[in-house]
Structures are given as structure tokens and as C-alpha cells.
Amino acid sequence: MSKRNRSPGSRKRTVKTRALSPALRDTLQMALLDYQNGQLSSAKDRCEKVLKKVPNTGPALHCLSLILMLEGDVDRASSLMERAVTVNPDSAPDWSLLGNLQQECGKRGAAVAAYNRALDLDPKLSSARYNLAGMLLDDGQLISAKVHFELLIKANKDDPECHHGLALIMLELGDMVGSRQELDRALSLDPSFTTGWYDLGNWHRKNNEFMDAVAAYEHALKIDPNYPAAHNNVGNCYLQMGDYSLARYHLEKSAMLRPTGQAYMSLASLFGLLEDWDGQRAACDSALSLSSDDLEIFLAAGELAVDRDDFDKAELIFTRAQSLWPDSPPILTALAKTLLRSGRSKEALKLCEYAVTLDPSFADAHLNLGVARQFLGEHDAAITAFERAISLDQFFVEAYNNLGVTYADLGKFEEAYKCFDRALSIDPDSVLVLASLLNSRKNTPDSGPQVEHLSRLASSRSFPLSLKVAMHFALGKAYDDLQAYDKAFANYEEGNRLKSEVAPFNREAHSQRINNIIETFNADCFEALKDVGQASDIPVFVVGMPRSGTTLVESIIASHSQAAGAGELRDIYSMVRDFGKKIGSSQHYPAAVHELRRSAVDQLANSYLSTLKGVSDTALRVVDKMPNNFLHLGLITLLLPNAKIIHCRRYALDVCLSNYFQMYAYALNFSYNFEDLAFYYKQYQDLMMHWQHLLPVSIFECDYEELVNNQEATSRKIIDYCQLPWEPNCLAFHKTSRTVQTASHWQVRQPMYRSSSGRWRYYAPYIDTLRSALEREGCQL
Structure with a gap:
């Protein structure tokens, strides 16, 4: 959420300028007027002239800090405001601005303390309360943030940004009805509120109402055609709906307007669905260069490399990530997955064991520990690991699937099918589980419902490459079992085509x-x-x-x-x-x-x-x-x-x-x-x-x-x-x-x-x- 700042002179305040000469008082007054009129360079020169003569002039410190913040020099601005609150500790606006600056500097605890001090001095200072509420929302302190937004609305029920902030909190708390009501209220108060339309799109997207989400995002883009986040999210909606042409237009527009790692990762996902593997590699490289300190970008880029069987590239990405975050269980586990796909089970096992010691509650680490044990033939230990993963996450479809595959390896087919059935009760459309089920048995006409279900998924939905391949090979086997050889060969041919494009034989x-x-x-x-x-x-x-x-x-x-x-x-x-x-x-x-x-x-x-x-x-x-x-x-x-x-x-x-x-x-x-x-x-x-x-x-x-x-x-x-x-x-x-x-x-x-x-x-x-x-x-x- 954007911060609110009070400009000097925008609110009546006691200005102690008796230490200033008449000429300096005039200079200060002109500086404040220049700031309000947008003449920042002139205002900055006048403030510095005053402070050169009288270093602790509060209004000049406040005004110059605002100008420096706009110029991006937040460190100097913060230092000036710390002087200002020392000079005038009872100035609520000064404490509020100090909070903004400390937030910009990453000093979030100090920022909260500054906002609270401002509100102690002036409970009606809405800018301080709004910024504090936004900060609490960003930090996940939803209940505290909700209290502040409700107080803001009580003071001014016609503030669209406060209704919008409350809507975001309700969305995070799962109150979909309340969230929608607050969004509608915000937009009725300000129909040109672009962020409100954007978050209405997010509301619809969270409810899988992609057509309505597109309409809301497009409304935001009519107001602001250069809104990067709206382009990104509407592009992802089109991606979900299968309209790759419009998805590409909006995602590329988003990356052009605001080239971020996340923007390029969205493009990378699209290129995968378009089977443009060179485009995907380039997009991932761009994402990593733009977000070299973002763990999530490393994970996403590496997983896409694994998905297209580019294990050397994936290992490079995850190894680099491990050097940056050596004790990150998600990174260790991702690297282990890559090594497992490369056949290096013993190395993967060590990484998974370390990840589990770092975070015993990380279910994915237990899952991959089980896979490593499974590949090494230690099936009892694998079963224990998979069961531990399930105990940590009772809806962990992949863990149920791997447990079922292990039982199938052991010839315990009844136990295997129970695991597959449980996984499908959680996610009936799981390609991974449907494929495992069809691969684990001799398919007969009784298998028809599962075969037709997987076939419908193959023709109607987009999936990552690895799942597309798994789907077609499983359907090939099922149709072969059913002696439908034309359908079997068509699926085998498609599965092999997909694999050969990303991993050609030299x-x-x-x-x-x-x-x-x-x-x-x-x-x-x-x-x-x-x-x-x-x-x-x-x-x-x-x-x-x-x-x-x-x-x-x-x-x-x-x-x-x-x-x-x-x-x-x-x-x-x-x-x-x-x-x-x-x-x-x-x-x-x-x-x-x-x-x-x-x-x-x-x-x-x-x-x-x-x-x-x-x-x-x-x-x-x-x-x-x-x-x-x-x-x-x-x-x-x-x-x-x-x-x-x-x-x-x-x-x-x-x-x-x-x-x-x-x-x-x-x-x-x-x-x-x-x-x-x-x-x-x-x-x-x-x-x-x-x-x-x-x-x-x-x-x-x-x-x-x-x-x-x-x-x-x-x-x-x-x-x-x-x-x-x-x-x-x-x-x-x-x-x-x-x-x-x-x-x-x-x-x-x-x-x-x-x-x-x-x-x-x-x-x-x-x-x-x-x-x-x-x-x-x-x-x-």
C-alpha cells in the first residue's frame, strides 16, 4: 500500500521560528510555499539556506526531509527527521514522517514505534494511522491492522483507500463476503480508483472467476494503461483460460513497464506452455539477473529447468542459491530433487537429511527423503518418510502418490490403491496420481472412467511439461492394455515428441x-x-x-x-x-x-x-x-x-x-x-x-x-x-x-x-x- 505524507503547512501547527531573523523566516515561508507548489529545487535550496544558519529549525528539517525522500535519499532524510523530533518531540507530523522514512530504510520496528508515538500525540492524525495500518497489513499482523482501518473509517466513512485496506485484510482472513462489500464501497466512492479495480480482479481470481477477474483488471487498465501489476495478473488469467496470445501481450507489457523477476517468471511459465524452450530459458535468466536476492525466483527458475529435463542448468541455479541461503530447507530440497532426477540418490539423501534436521516440520523435505530412500531400495525407510510427510500435511497429494508407488514396488497393490484413492479424494484431477494408478495395473474396461478422465484433462487443460509427458505415457499404456492401439500410439508419440524437444539426443x-x-x-x-x-x-x-x-x-x-x-x-x-x-x-x-x-x-x-x-x-x-x-x-x-x-x-x-x-x-x-x-x-x-x-x-x-x-x-x-x-x-x-x-x-x-x-x-x-x-x-x- 502507498504511504500518505503530510506536506509542511498542510495542517496548522505551532512553528517555533523566534530564533530566525526576519529574513530567514521569510526564506522558510517561501520554501514551504515552493514545496506546496511543486517547486522542489527552489524549496530545497531555501531549506538548506535556513538550516545552514540555524541547524535545528524544525519546519525546515521536515520540509527538506520530504524533498530528499522524493529524490530517493532516504538515509539523509531519515537522519534529518531524527534531529527534527529531538528538536520538537511533541510534533506528531514529524514522528509520522520519521516513521515513513524508517520504513523506507527497512527499520520496521522503529517505524512502528514512530507511528505509535505520532498517534499518542495526535490520535486524529490519519496519515500516521493509515501508514501504520498498511505496514501491519504487509507484516501479516491482520487483526491489529484491521483495528486501525476500522478507526479510520469511523473517522471518515467516505475514504475509499481505507475501505480498500480493510477489504485486503478481510480477503487474507478468508472473509470473502466482507472483503467484496468493502471493495464495492471503495469503488462506489471513487470509480477511478485503479488499485481498487485491480484488487477486485484479485478477489475474482482467488475465487477462480477468471472472466470477472479479467473484466476488473481491464477496467483498471482503462484508467491506467501502464499499470504493470494489472498487466501481469490479467496476463496470468488469460494464461489460465488458455488464451496464450492475449496472455503473452499483457505479460510482455508488464515486463516492459516494470522489469522484475516475477514478471519474467510469469513469461517463463507462458513460454513453457507454448513449448518455446529457448524463450523460457531466456526469461528465467532475466528473472535471475533482476532478482538475484529473491529465493522464490531461484526456486521457480530451477523447477522449470528440472521440468524440461535441463538438470545441469537446474543444478547450477540451486547450487548458486545454496551459496546464498546455505541453510534453506526449500533450496536444499529443490537441489535434492534435481539430483534425484539425475540419478544421484546418495547425494540427494544427504541434502534431504540435512533439510529435515534444519526444519523437522518441512513436509516436502520428508517427501524427498522418502524418494531418495525409495531410489536406493530402502523401501521401509521410504514408507516411514512418506508417512511422516502425510502426518505433517494430511492433504499432501504427492506424498500419498509416492507411498502408493512404493507399495506397488513391494507388490502390495491393495495398499497402493488405497493411497491412490485417498490422493484422488483430495484432488480428483491430479495427473500425477491418475498416471500412477494406470501405470500400476493391467487396465481393463473397468478402468474406463479413470482413462476417460485423464484423456479429458489432456485435451482441456494446460499443465507443466513433466505432467503433460506423464499423462500421455500413462494414457498410452492404458489404451495399449485395452487394445486400442491407435489411441495408444498417438499418446506415446505425443509424449515422446514433448520429451525430444527439450532433451534431444546427441x-x-x-x-x-x-x-x-x-x-x-x-x-x-x-x-x-x-x-x-x-x-x-x-x-x-x-x-x-x-x-x-x-x-x-x-x-x-x-x-x-x-x-x-x-x-x-x-x-x-x-x-x-x-x-x-x-x-x-x-x-x-x-x-x-x-x-x-x-x-x-x-x-x-x-x-x-x-x-x-x-x-x-x-x-x-x-x-x-x-x-x-x-x-x-x-x-x-x-x-x-x-x-x-x-x-x-x-x-x-x-x-x-x-x-x-x-x-x-x-x-x-x-x-x-x-x-x-x-x-x-x-x-x-x-x-x-x-x-x-x-x-x-x-x-x-x-x-x-x-x-x-x-x-x-x-x-x-x-x-x-x-x-x-x-x-x-x-x-x-x-x-x-x-x-x-x-x-x-x-x-x-x-x-x-x-x-x-x-x-x-x-x-x-x-x-x-x-x-x-x-x-x-x-x-x-
Whole structure:
């Protein structure tokens, strides 16, 4: 709220000027008249002339302070007014002006004391009461502010600004009827009151009455076409209503009139809905440069970067924010979320634990602590964290959702569905929960209401990118389950289109990466390091293209009484990412492999074995089913020469299509279009051929189609390769009580099925591009 100032001479007051000569008294009088007539430069010169001769002349101090405040020199103005109230401690206007100046200087406690002193001297000094009331409103002291505005209205019931102030308080207190009545009263008293029309728009917006809100904002803009806040809010209303053209006009106008961080963040949100990712990045950069000390801007900009899978940018933003606010739980939690999306769960866990110690009541920190535990396979601890988040916020939809997903991972589907149902009772339109529900089960015609509901949301409302993607992939799965293949493919295609636009696959970089690995891991490399490594028989690596049957093979082995499944461990990925640092080299992986020495090999191998020990300290075999470990079989063999390696193979069209149909927790951006998938598949084949010819170990080749068609024979071969005695339980893997984090919660709890073999035939009309791309790459079909 704007402050009110009393100009000198605007109210009768006792002016003690006996110490002034007649000439100085005339100079002072002329200075006051100049001020009232807007001749500030002349008034300033005359005041300074008086004060040079008589430094403690109260009226001159007051007048000069007002002029300096208008010029922006509030520090000097405040200093002058402190002298003024010392000279004349019984001057209510002086105390009131001192309050204004101290408020401008950020000395809010001193400002309140000054206003109260002014009102003690003159309870009828409305400017002091109005400014005090506005300050209390800004500070959230709503009841105290309300008392002052009511006193102001009692003294002058026809003051529109006081009715407006009371309306704002009632709005904050949830008295919508009273707030509206006061706004109407203010506007009836002054139909040209622009701020009143603006806040009437805010009133309608809070009630989701966007058309009425637009009308009120537009009325304010007719009175003042250059009202930045009105442009911003009407732009956001148009954004909510889906009129992006008008939204863009008003938001850009707002940013031009008053370039603030918040104005540019509104534009950034719009650019996201327009899928203008370059525009969004530029708007976020502008917001951060304009609001380098605004925590909320950092959070918003970072979250948009995460939403578009720009994890490096998000990490930069949140790391910078952490340097500014090192003990901010929201910043720590936001950075943890980013690391989780990047697959760095252990780092994220530490940040969440610290955030919880700083603020045990911060529900979002407990939520992400649970996600970190979940990703690390610590499901009991994850459940505890999610339940703690819910205890702090019983309407926390995301916590119920994640608790449900965890129960689904554990095969506890009844508990999972209870969580999803509770979340949907809070927010029936939650895309996140509807997607989780459809992804956690085999959808049947009974799923129709949820499928149609999500489909309506997809066609009628705008959502952040991540939710748009989740929606289309969930609908794709649901329609696939229902054998509506045309609708399934349309949704998968749209989900992948959205992902590919923000996270394109760099074929050149990937090809160079594969070439570097092949050049590094050659016969000379293995000859030089042939006598190093930890001779443990415990590790079993199940590798291949994602969606090639790695979860199925892990389940078979983990059903054995002497084996355990570790899921998709990120340890090899983390080892490779920080390889140079870990071995004390200035080079990166794979070039730094040539600098490996026995001590470093032992350290890396023992670190990995320690992780397996944490999965089970009794199992003779522990399975790591991270498919992309196929990239690092050379390093794995150097570190762990006795490790078992099972290579899962699947027909090219099926495995590529299955990848295309999957929304991964981590960014696998080769899977977002058919051309990239074919390229990646051929690179994978070439690398596996290199390993098969080079590695001094036996790799078990497991064909998916052979496994599903000849379950027992192939399962026996797998168990025999692992050098374990056969157990019938390995055929009933779906009954094993254990956690399985996989894209197919429901499938992995079912007996072996054959429907995924040859699945591509259902989509034959839509995959000519994939077939052609694979043929161009030289892949046999």
C-alpha cells in the first residue's frame, strides 16, 4: 500500500521560528510555499539556506526531509527527521514522517514505534494511522491492522483507500463476503480508483472467476494503461483460460513497464506452455539477473529447468542459491530433487537429511527423503518418510502418490490403491496420481472412467511439461492394455515428441563415447591389467538394451535361496562419472583407465562389493540389473574378473518399441524418436560385439523370445551359469516376496507371459520409420 505524507503547512501547527531573523523566516515561508507548489529545487535550496544558519529549525528539517525522500535519499532524510523530533518531540507530523522514512530504510520496528508515538500525540492524525495500518497489513499482523482501518473509517466513512485496506485484510482472513462489500464501497466512492479495480480482479481470481477477474483488471487498465501489476495478473488469467496470445501481450507489457523477476517468471511459465524452450530459458535468466536476492525466483527458475529435463542448468541455479541461503530447507530440497532426477540418490539423501534436521516440520523435505530412500531400495525407510510427510500435511497429494508407488514396488497393490484413492479424494484431477494408478495395473474396461478422465484433462487443460509427458505415457499404456492401439500410439508419440524437444539426443557425442570405449579397452589394456581385480564370485551383471528382459532374468535368479536382487544399481555409473577424481587422474573416463593401478582397482572393486554386501550379506550371488552397464563391461571385468555377465537380447522392433513406450525415471533421451532409437541400438550391438570378442570371460547370451517360449530350460541354463544348484522356486519368481522397481509393477508379479514377444505387430501401421531406420543402420530384422 502507498504511504500518505503530510506536506509542511498542510495542517496548522505551532512553528517555533523566534530564533530566525526576519529574513530567514521569510526564506522558510517561501520554501514551504515552493514545496506546496511543486517547486522542489527552489524549496530545497531555501531549506538548506535556513538550516545552514540555524541547524535545528524544525519546519525546515521536515520540509527538506520530504524533498530528499522524493529524490530517493532516504538515509539523509531519515537522519534529518531524527534531529527534527529531538528538536520538537511533541510534533506528531514529524514522528509520522520519521516513521515513513524508517520504513523506507527497512527499520520496521522503529517505524512502528514512530507511528505509535505520532498517534499518542495526535490520535486524529490519519496519515500516521493509515501508514501504520498498511505496514501491519504487509507484516501479516491482520487483526491489529484491521483495528486501525476500522478507526479510520469511523473517522471518515467516505475514504475509499481505507475501505480498500480493510477489504485486503478481510480477503487474507478468508472473509470473502466482507472483503467484496468493502471493495464495492471503495469503488462506489471513487470509480477511478485503479488499485481498487485491480484488487477486485484479485478477489475474482482467488475465487477462480477468471472472466470477472479479467473484466476488473481491464477496467483498471482503462484508467491506467501502464499499470504493470494489472498487466501481469490479467496476463496470468488469460494464461489460465488458455488464451496464450492475449496472455503473452499483457505479460510482455508488464515486463516492459516494470522489469522484475516475477514478471519474467510469469513469461517463463507462458513460454513453457507454448513449448518455446529457448524463450523460457531466456526469461528465467532475466528473472535471475533482476532478482538475484529473491529465493522464490531461484526456486521457480530451477523447477522449470528440472521440468524440461535441463538438470545441469537446474543444478547450477540451486547450487548458486545454496551459496546464498546455505541453510534453506526449500533450496536444499529443490537441489535434492534435481539430483534425484539425475540419478544421484546418495547425494540427494544427504541434502534431504540435512533439510529435515534444519526444519523437522518441512513436509516436502520428508517427501524427498522418502524418494531418495525409495531410489536406493530402502523401501521401509521410504514408507516411514512418506508417512511422516502425510502426518505433517494430511492433504499432501504427492506424498500419498509416492507411498502408493512404493507399495506397488513391494507388490502390495491393495495398499497402493488405497493411497491412490485417498490422493484422488483430495484432488480428483491430479495427473500425477491418475498416471500412477494406470501405470500400476493391467487396465481393463473397468478402468474406463479413470482413462476417460485423464484423456479429458489432456485435451482441456494446460499443465507443466513433466505432467503433460506423464499423462500421455500413462494414457498410452492404458489404451495399449485395452487394445486400442491407435489411441495408444498417438499418446506415446505425443509424449515422446514433448520429451525430444527439450532433451534431444546427441548422436555425435554418443558415437564418440562408444569409439573412445572401444579404443581404450583393447587387448593391450587387458594384458597390462590382467593380474588385478577382486576375485569375488558374488556379482552378477544383467545387461542389455533397456526393456530387453533384465528384470525378468533378475527375478528368476533372485528367487533362488542363495541369491538376491539388487535392482538397477547406479554404482558403476557414479564410478565412471567421477572416475578421474576417484583414481587421482586429471583425465576422465575412459582415457584415465590407462592410469589404473592395483590400489585404485582394489578400492573401486571393494566399494562396489560393499554395496552388494548391503543388499545381502549371506547371498552367494547378488544381481545388478542396470541394463546400461553394457557400456562398461570392460571396466567391470578389470575390477571383478569373476563376475557373471548375462546379456539380454530381444528382437530389435520389440525392444525399440518398448523403449519408445516407456517414460523413464532417468533421462534416456535416445528413446524419444525412432531414428535415435535405431542409431542407439546399432551402437549397442557394435559395442557388445566388441566385448564378446575381447573380454576374457564368458558372457551368457539370453534371448528374450527363447526365455518366454522355453521358460524352464532357459531358466535352468541361467541358474547353471551362475553356478548355483537348480531350485523349482526359480520358475515361480512372480511369487517371490521382494521389492521390484521396474516400469511394469503389475507385470513382474505375474507368471511369465508371451504377449510382449512380437508386440510390434500390433503397431505395424505406425512404425515404418523405425523399421526403415533399423535397416539403414544395418540391423537384421
